[in-house]
Amino acid sequence: MPGTFQLNVNGSRATVKCDGNTPLLYVLRNDLALNGPLFGCGLGQCGACTVLINGKPTRSCVTPIRSVGRLAIVTLDGLANNGTPNSLQRAFIEAQAAQCGYCTNGMIMTAKALLDREKSPTEAAIKRALAGNLCRCGSHNRIVQAVRRASVQS
Amino acid sequence: MSAADATDVVRNAGKITRRRFCLGLGAIVATFSLAPTIGRAQVVEGQPPISFAKTKRLEGWIAVAEDNSVTVYTGKAELGQGILTALAQIAAEEMDVGLEQIRMVSASTAHSPDEGYTFGSQSIEQSGSALRAAGAYARSLLVAAAADQLKADATTLTVEHGVVGASDGRRVTYGEIVRDSPALLKRDVSHVVRPKRADAHSIVGKSVPRIDLPDKVMGRGVFLQDMRLPRMVFGRVVRPPSPGATLEAIDERRVRAMPGVVAVVRISSFLGLVAEREEQAIAAANALRASARWTPSGVRLPDESRLPQALKSFASDDAVIKETGQRPAAGAVAQWVEATYSRPYLSHASIGPSCAVASFSDGRLTVWSHTQGVFPLRNDMAAALGLPQQNVDVIHVQAAGCYGHNGADDAAFDVALLARAVPGRPVKLQWMRQDEFAWSPIAPAMLMQAKAGLSADGKIIDWSYELWSNTHATRPGQHGGINLLGAWYLGQGHHVSPPLKIPQPFGNGDRNAVPLYDFPRQRIVHHLLTEMPLRTGSLRTLGGHGNIYAIECFMDEVALAAGADPVAFRLAHLPDPRGRAVLQAAADAAGWKPGASSDGRRGRGVAYARYKNISAYVAVVVDIEVDRASGKISLTRAVAAVDVGQVINPDGVLSQSEGGVVQGLSWALKERMRFDRQAVTSVDWSGYPIMTFDEVPAIEVVIVDRPGAPCLGAGEATVGPASAALANAVANAIGKRVRDLPLSPERIKELL
Numbered sequence: 001m002p003g004t005f006q007l008n009v010n011g012s013r014a015t016v017k018c019d020g021n022t023p024l025l026y027v028l029r030n031d032l033a034l035n036g037p038l039f040g041c042g043l044g045q046c047g048a049c050t051v052l053i054n055g056k057p058t059r060s061c062v063t064p065i066r067s068v069g070r071l072a073i074v075t076l077d078g079l080a081n082n083g084t085p086n087s088l089q090r091a092f093i094e095a096q097a098a099q100c101g102y103c104t105n106g107m108i109m110t111a112k113a114l115l116d117r118e119k120s121p122t123e124a125a126i127k128r129a130l131a132g133n134l135c136r137c138g139s140h141n142r143i144v145q146a147v148r149r150a151s152v153q154s
Numbered sequence: 155m156s157a158a159d160a161t162d163v164v165r166n167a168g169k170i171t172r173r174r175f176c177l178g179l180g181a182i183v184a185t186f187s188l189a190p191t192i193g194r195a196q197v198v199e200g201q202p203p204i205s206f207a208k209t210k211r212l213e214g215w216i217a218v219a220e221d222n223s224v225t226v227y228t229g230k231a232e233l234g235q236g237i238l239t240a241l242a243q244i245a246a247e248e249m250d251v252g253l254e255q256i257r258m259v260s261a262s263t264a265h266s267p268d269e270g271y272t273f274g275s276q277s278i279e280q281s282g283s284a285l286r287a288a289g290a291y292a293r294s295l296l297v298a299a300a301a302d303q304l305k306a307d308a309t310t311l312t313v314e315h316g317v318v319g320a321s322d323g324r325r326v327t328y329g330e331i332v333r334d335s336p337a338l339l340k341r342d343v344s345h346v347v348r349p350k351r352a353d354a355h356s357i358v359g360k361s362v363p364r365i366d367l368p369d370k371v372m373g374r375g376v377f378l379q380d381m382r383l384p385r386m387v388f389g390r391v392v393r394p395p396s397p398g399a400t401l402e403a404i405d406e407r408r409v410r411a412m413p414g415v416v417a418v419v420r421i422s423s424f425l426g427l428v429a430e431r432e433e434q435a436i437a438a439a440n441a442l443r444a445s446a447r448w449t450p451s452g453v454r455l456p457d458e459s460r461l462p463q464a465l466k467s468f469a470s471d472d473a474v475i476k477e478t479g480q481r482p483a484a485g486a487v488a489q490w491v492e493a494t495y496s497r498p499y500l501s502h503a504s505i506g507p508s509c510a511v512a513s514f515s516d517g518r519l520t521v522w523s524h525t526q527g528v529f530p531l532r533n534d535m536a537a538a539l540g541l542p543q544q545n546v547d548v549i550h551v552q553a554a555g556c557y558g559h560n561g562a563d564d565a566a567f568d569v570a571l572l573a574r575a576v577p578g579r580p581v582k583l584q585w586m587r588q589d590e591f592a593w594s595p596i597a598p599a600m601l602m603q604a605k606a607g608l609s610a611d612g613k614i615i616d617w618s619y620e621l622w623s624n625t626h627a628t629r630p631g632q633h634g635g636i637n638l639l640g641a642w643y644l645g646q647g648h649h650v651s652p653p654l655k656i657p658q659p660f661g662n663g664d665r666n667a668v669p670l671y672d673f674p675r676q677r678i679v680h681h682l683l684t685e686m687p688l689r690t691g692s693l694r695t696l697g698g699h700g701n702i703y704a705i706e707c708f709m710d711e712v713a714l715a716a717g718a719d720p721v722a723f724r725l726a727h728l729p730d731p732r733g734r735a736v737l738q739a740a741a742d743a744a745g746w747k748p749g750a751s752s753d754g755r756r757g758r759g760v761a762y763a764r765y766k767n768i769s770a771y772v773a774v775v776v777d778i779e780v781d782r783a784s785g786k787i788s789l790t791r792a793v794a795a796v797d798v799g800q801v802i803n804p805d806g807v808l809s810q811s812e813g814g815v816v817q818g819l820s821w822a823l824k825e826r827m828r829f830d831r832q833a834v835t836s837v838d839w840s841g842y843p844i845m846t847f848d849e850v851p852a853i854e855v856v857i858v859d860r861p862g863a864p865c866l867g868a869g870e871a872t873v874g875p876a877s878a879a880l881a882n883a884v885a886n887a888i889g890k891r892v893r894d895l896p897l898s899p900e901r902i903k904e905l906l
Contacts, residue, residue, distance in 0.1 A: 002413075019413070022433040030388075030432055035380045036373035040505050040554075041587040045839040048505055076373040085372060092371045096363060096805055099813055100234025100555035101370030102377070102506045127847040134839065136505045137234055137555045138816025140850040142809070 008070050010078025020066030025049045027065050028075060036076025036105045047106035047133035051075045057113040076105045079112070088112055091150035099137030106133045111147040120151050202345045203283035205229065209267035212343040215288035216245065218296070222316045222329035223255050226285060229269025230277040231261040231526060232366060234555040235810055235869050237277045239364045240802040244282050247357040248289030248349055250313035251328070258365070261528045261550035271527040271629065273558070273692065274660070275769060275867025278802060282865055287345040294347045299331045299338055352800060352862035359861065361805035366552070378509050378524050378551040379584060387416055389572040389583040390439035391426040393593050396833040397689065398451030401425060405445035412438045419575045422645030426572050428581055454831050455687050462496040462894065465601045465622045468685040475658055476668050479675030482615045487607035491715045495704040497895040499827035500597040501842055502693055506554030507590035508561030512573035513580040519546045519573065523566040524553035530631025531563050535570055538641040538648060557817070559691040561585055561594035563630050564639035571640055588837035593639060595691025596827050598624035600663060602704030612716035614727060617673040619705070622681040623663030625653035626696035650689070653682050659767040663697035666874065669705055670764050671727035688829065694817065695870045698765060702874030703822070703881065703895070706761035710882045711891065719748040720760050720882065730764070732771050732797050735858055737762050739795035740773035743856050755779055757887025761878035770871035771797040774815065776879040780887045785903030787884060789819060789851035792876065797858040799866040804857060810868045811855045818876025820845035826896050
């Protein structure tokens with residue numbers, strides 16, 4: 001059913017008209033021109049589309065827009081402070097923790113939720129948190145190091 | 155330039171201006187003189203760089219702007235391997251400018267040099283050599299002009315950050331020089347100016363951060379997926395239920411009436427559509443799929459459970475690729491060892507399904523693609539569309555890592571067909587996950603059969619090796635076909651190219667089939683399968699992976715038969731000092747203990763290869779533990795030693811080597827394309843699992859640096875040895891060997 005939806009994205013209000021079953025991912029990317037979440041599988045299997053909804057890492061590719069309401073959505077695009085990278089973004093750059101960078105959004109957003117709830121997670125806890133996020137370039141160990149680095153810095 | 159910037163440019167212009175899209179702000183439009191293709195060959199010191207043959211003009215490679223920035227053009231594409239950073243380092247080094255002054259412009263038929271494909275770990279070798287020579291030449295011209303202007307002896311001038319200084323403190327910038335002499339760098343390129351010696355390098359050989367990562371980490375819109383053009387619509391394609399099926403009927407009227415649908419595009423058996431919104435395109439594609447009636451082609455896929463045997467039954471074109479030495483006299487061979495290995499079909503399994511954007515108007519087509527070869531893709535697309543080549547442009551924009559010939563080219567052609575149906579409206583297409591798994595080319599399954607004769611003193615004196623594989627090369631631009639999926643369904647008789655024989659040492663399925671060891675008698679046979687029930691193509695290393703896996707596993711099996719330690723046995727047969735060095739370095743770093751026996755649970759394995767027999771040297775040691783109850787393997791540690799010749803960016807080499815290790819381990823441990831007798835059934839990540847965070851071991855990479863030596867490329871070399879070392883570690887742990895990949899718990903448990 002087509003409808004009008006008021007969203008709270010990265011601290012701003014946005015109004016979107018679309019079918020209520022539309023996955024949040026397409027609204028963020030196509031209506032709001034956000035670049036962080038990316039389409040990887042459309043099945044909630046890979047994590048490339050991860051955003052935070054009320055602080056919880058959520059697969060936006062399988063989240064219908066009508067289910068979101070006014071909950072606070074945060075995307076990778078909203079992490080920086082006036083163009084200054086946040087601690088995770090900085091750590092990913094310092095650790096050179098990406099090759100193609102396509103999974104990076106999901107890694108950073110999932111790690112952000114982890115660090116928001118656990119200040120200094122162990123390596124095992126980081127790996128557990130990221131276990132559902134796929135990386136094909138083989139940057140896994142660098143990603144774990146980047147999250148550790150961010151946890152130490154923040 | 156980011157796709158987001160590009161969008162701004164396009165917005166500002168109010169229409170698609172392809173030169174501005176590609177070049178961005180303040181860049182100089184380059185012109186080219188094209189020359190006939192020359193064959194593929196290694197760059198030889200003293201010879202002109204191979205890429206100069208097609209791009210003979212200096213301004214085709216390097217342009218200096220008045221603001222003292224330097225635009226560097228490369229025909230190679232950033233695939234996530236960090237190539238633009240390494241090439242920027244090379245150019246900055248030779249020109250004595252800062253890395254931050256360099257702006258890279260990569261693969262585009264409109265603006266970049268034609269450097270063919272970005273594949274085979276050859277970009278540093280090819281584009282790097284060209285930019286090294288072009289940079290040195292440009293610097294010499296700029297310094298000579300500065301000497302004139304400053305009335306000083308050129309040899310007394312110094313250059314730093316593109317500022318030429320005289321001993322008395324007077325200075326002139328590169329930018330000022332080209333402002334006064336705009337034609338200075340517009341001339342034929344030359345390789346006569348000697349580039350810097352390795353010991354004079356200050357940027358090359360140093361780890362520098364990737365120039366593309368900040369934008370990716372910040373979500374600044376660098377991906378092709380992030381391109382948003384005015385009036386853009388969204389496309390989707392509907393593939394048949396099985397390859398080669400013929401489309402009989404669709405309910406076009408019903409789908410046309412769905413919300414947002416702009417066009418249904420049916421050309422013979424090619425089916426797709428365009429809609430205003432992406433989710434509308436997906437919904438309409440689902441409806442279109444449900445309404446379509448197809449007649450299957452009648453092609454039966456092989457029985458997956460008997461795949462190795464099936465490969466041997468395919469029609470093949472057989473060639474002896476190496477035969478040397480005499481058969482040892484009867485009695486000289488004290489012991490024969492034989493084994494047969496196989497690997498299944500593999501997927502590139504890119505994290506992002508293939509994507510493309512196209513715009514068609516006034517008979518001109520522009521396609522933005524993450525292809526590895528903009529020129530060959532342009533040429534095949536133009537042929538299939540019946541457009542003159544000069545009316546088609548292909549511009550590379552980054553997307554997810556591809557690791558070879560994935561769906562990028564096919565998606566580009568799909569979107570071209572859709573865009574042609576809606577002139578004036580740019581179309582973006584991203585394949586769905588199942589499109590990428592089921593319809594992009596997959597890496598061939600391979601069967602390898604080896605036999606070795608050991609002398610009484612434990613040396614291999616006879617070696618026979620045969621391999622069976624479909625072609626690993628079906629890219630656009632290849633002779634004898636149009637290698638674009640969509641083209642085969644247009645009813646115009648287009649078909650895939652015939653299997654390609656690629657001469658050694660590059661090889662096709664026979665890449666790395668010739669052993670690197672000193673065996674007095676060798677006979678190597680390549681059975682190039684000519685029957686291709688599943689569409690195959692290039693995945694990282696081509697046949698190198700299967701052959702290195704088989705040869706290095708077999709070396710362990712023969713060493714065991716000879717009662718020798720695997721490292722010592724290899725060294726006893728390995729004459730190449732650089733090969734010996736990496737093997738020793740990996741063994742040392744891993745703490746290899748000769749003759750160490752397993753407790754039945756823990757295992758350690760080693761493998762060695764020189765990629766393509768002419769490129770990087772790699773040795774890998776892998777440690778594992780096996781859970782005897784379940785047959786499950788845990789990887790505890792991987793150590794790799796790599797010699798890639800002169801290193802441009804050490805951290806880049808580490809990153810590529812680590813990634814190659816992970817991919818090699820993942821292929822061997824888990825990966826296998828599944829299919830039934832009609833179609834591929836691995837269509838999502840649950841049907842094609844890859845290694846996850848909790849499975850990746852600690853990885854150490856040791857670089858054996860060779861300053862001043864030719865660059866050998868780093869992108870692919872660790873993959874094959876990683877798979878082989880893992881298989882050897884498993885055999886070491888359980889005392890028995892699984893020879894068919896992947897090393898699944900079921901197969902291991904069966905042996906326990």
